Amino acid sequence: MNKKYLIYLVILGGILLMGFNISELDFSNLQKGPFSGIISNVLLILAMIILLIDLNKNKEMRN
Numbered sequence: 765m766n767k768k769y770l771i772y773l774v775i776l777g778g779i780l781l782m783g784f785n786i787s788e789l790d791f792s793n794l795q796k797g798p799f800s801g802i803i804s805n806v807l808l809i810l811a812m813i814i815l816l817i818d819l820n821k822n823k824e825m826r827n
Contacts, residue, residue, distance in 0.1 A: 778809045
């Protein structure tokens with residue numbers, strides 16, 4: 765159960781950091797935006813969601 769809490773914490777942190785990166789975007793000049801930070805946060809969140817799904821499937825197989 766502790767793994768789930770850690771995964772949720774990482775997802776929450778990724779969402780907060782992505783919100784910060786989006787707030788730093790300069791919409792008048794998108795060439796100098798923090799796109800690598802946004803992309804890395806999206807990939808981190810997707811990886812944690814996939815890990816959470818896999819964790820739930822493995823738990824169901826054991827029961």
